[in-house]
Amino acid sequence: MKKIIISLSVIAAVAAVAIGATTAFFSDTETSTGNMFTAGAIDLKIDSESHYNGLICRDIGPSAPDYRWRGVIDGSPTTEELSQEHYNDPCDGTWAETDLGLTHKFFKLTDVKPGDVGENTISLHLTNNDGWGRFVISAVKDYDNTCTEPEDEVVTEGCTVATPENQVPGSGELSQNISFFAWLDQGTIPGFQCNNPNNQTPPAGARCTADPHEGDNIQQCNNPQSIPSDCAEPTVITPGPVDDLNNNDNSTEIDETHNIWEALDPIFNLYCTTEPVNGHNNYDSCHGLADDGRMVGSVTYYFGLWWTIPTTVGNEAQTDSLTADLSFQAVQHRNNPRPTPTF
Structure with missing residues (x-):
């Protein structure tokens, strides 16, 4: 009788191990990483080319900026362009595409006349x-x-x-x-x-x-x-x-x-x-x-x-x-x- 009881105990122990091995469940995980909102941009930039009495304000500096009143085709001024009293004078009003600041003036003329x-x-x-x-x-x-x-x-x-x-x-x-x-x-x-x-x-x-x-x-x-x-x-x-x-x-x-x-x-x-x-x-x-x-x-x-x-x-x-x-x-x-x- 004791042997039978021991045998049954062994069987019960084996059954318990078998049941324990089946406790895992089917599963799946989906992860979206690094979610982000990025604001768009709106940026307005301005450039300008100034003209005065038939001349153009050009940057003639070989290295540093040097803006002067020059002819329409730089290097080949016409007689009329050369006759302008402000030909080759320093000028303002011309710049490349940029954000405007205190130095950017479309007009800065000090001796205008009728x-x-x-x-x-x-x-x-x-x-x-x-x-x-x-x-x-x-x-x-x-x-x-x-x-x-x-x-x-x-x-x-x-x-x-x-x-x-x-x-x-x-x-x-x-x-x-x-x-x-x-x-x-x-x-x-x-x-x-x-x-x-x-x-x-x-x-x-x-x-x-x-x-x-x-x-x-x-x-x-x-x-x-x-x-x-x-x-x-x-x-x-x-x-x-x-x-x-x-x-x-x-x-x-x-x-x-x-x-x-x-x-x-x-x-x-x-x-x-x-x-x-x-x-x-x-x-x-x-x-x-x-x-x-x-x-x-x-x-x-x-x-x-x-x-x-x-x-x-x-x-x-x-x-x-x-x-x-x-x-x-x-x-x-x-x-x-x-x-x-x-x-």
Whole structure:
């Protein structure tokens, strides 16, 4: 009987071991590692090429920057270019694509006179993402500086210098007597073809072979400064003085704002209704022109900003000066059907 009991105990022990060996379950683990959110970017950079009375502000320095007023084709100035009194003088207003800082001034001219004309070819580079763009003129100030005898004789109430400056009476008259206008310098082909990395070396004076008139500082127009429908390169700011002026007590300022989408949208409707609505057209016709006027990421947009002091301006503007801040702004397009007025 004892042997039987011992045998049964052995069997029970073996059974227990067998049961223990079957306690594992089927399983599987799936792991997603390194999950991440990375914010996108929107970065606006500006470059400029300044022109004044037929000359171009060029960097002629072999090593360090040395910007001078030179001819259209550097190294081969014409007789007319050489006759300009400021030929080879130091200049401002030209720089390569960059973020704007305190040293970047589109205009820094100290001896302007009636009959002078100038232009800046300005290009906007919005990288990575589409965005709404606009151009703002602010902090406009008119200074009389000093009163010359000829100025005092032509000003009705006599020439006075305000203390502090930039108040009425006693402010300068230059802002009233200098005219600005701007156009979309897209060339003869709608849209922008000149930032194509596959472009060939352009001819002298042109930015690209695909459209030699793109960004060439000349408005392609049947009638200069005419309405947009008469121009391959439409006017986006009509000719006239700067509108932004402080009020009499110098306490209120209203910026002059130009929404870039309001300039680009009509051009799409005029030329590009059969092209991609998002403005991505592989540098072909209408590249950079979207159906809502947004700026298309990685497109280079050229604008011409022209100014003149008409020959009809008299002694009232002598010694006066005009200062202003020029700002280009961009805000994201995605999830933002229309930008807020203040961005």
